[in-house]
Amino acid sequence: xxxxxxxxxxxxxxxxxxxxxxxxxxxxxxxxxxxxxxxxxxxxxxxxxxxxxxxxxxxxxxxxxxxxxxxxxxxxxxxxxxxxxxxxxxxxxxxxxxxxxxxxxxxxxxxxxxx
Amino acid sequence: xxxxxxxxxxxxxxxxxxxxxxxxxxxxxxxxxxxxxxxxxxxxxxxxxxxxxxxxxxxxxxxxxxxxxxxxxxxxxxxxxxxxxxxxxxxxxxxxxxxxxxxxxxxxxxxxxxx
Numbered sequence: 413x414x415x416x417x418x419x420x421x422x423x424x425x426x427x428x429x430x431x432x433x434x435x436x437x438x439x440x441x442x443x444x445x446x447x448x449x450x451x452x453x454x455x456x457x458x459x460x461x462x463x464x465x466x467x468x469x470x471x472x473x474x475x476x477x478x479x480x481x482x483x484x485x486x487x488x489x490x491x492x493x494x495x496x497x498x499x500x501x502x503x504x505x506x507x508x509x510x511x512x513x514x515x516x517x518x519x520x521x522x523x524x525x526x527x
Numbered sequence: 528x529x530x531x532x533x534x535x536x537x538x539x540x541x542x543x544x545x546x547x548x549x550x551x552x553x554x555x556x557x558x559x560x561x562x563x564x565x566x567x568x569x570x571x572x573x574x575x576x577x578x579x580x581x582x583x584x585x586x587x588x589x590x591x592x593x594x595x596x597x598x599x600x601x602x603x604x605x606x607x608x609x610x611x612x613x614x615x616x617x618x619x620x621x622x623x624x625x626x627x628x629x630x631x632x633x634x635x636x637x638x639x640x641x642x
Contacts, residue, residue, distance in 0.1 A: 517569040
């Protein structure tokens with residue numbers, strides 16, 4: 413799986429949009445971009461994933477650049493409960509299922525929502 | 528819907544003792560995983576199972592064993608615990624492995640301290 417680079421920490425005011433960047437310049441054609449987050453002392457939580465088109469769900473939006481070398485996770489109206497570590501993970505598709513398909517977590521971005 | 532449950536929530540264990548961490552999912556997912564999370568190292572895959580009856584080694588399997596007798600349960604055993612196995616352990620599951628749709632869902636974790 414391709415490596416990702418994220419800023420170690422970010423602040424955002426409550427009620428504003430939080431934009432979390434991720435660089436994945438070595439991404440290959442069959443790799444998806446996944447975002448998870450981990451609130452303190454809890455297990456990681458899936459947020460969203462995409463291949464090349466922008467995606468939106470009830471939690472967030474994912475914007476992937478045309479060259480797919482970077483992406484941005486957008487939390488449209490951040491709340492205090494969104495304070496967490498956010499992980500951007502690039503993951504290959506179409507594995508045979510006979511190998512280890514665990515996620516490779518980097519250090520993520522610690523997003524702090526300020527009241 | 529419980530999702531994934533883990534037991535115990537936390538445990539203090541003497542070095543050399545045997546310990547089994549339990550993980551149960553009620554989503555009928557085929558694939559299950561065990562990760563450990565240590566400060567500064569992120570989550571690392573210990574063992575995985577693509578389907579009932581099969582298991583495989585992840586990034587850090589030494590000192591751990593797993594079994595997958597049925598779809599729902601995936602226990603992790605430390606045969607003879609050592610202090611370096613002090614960590615937070617997360618179990619996860621996904622509908623399939625090796626597919627772009629295999630979003631992983633995580634349990635609440637077990638905090639293990641080996642003295």
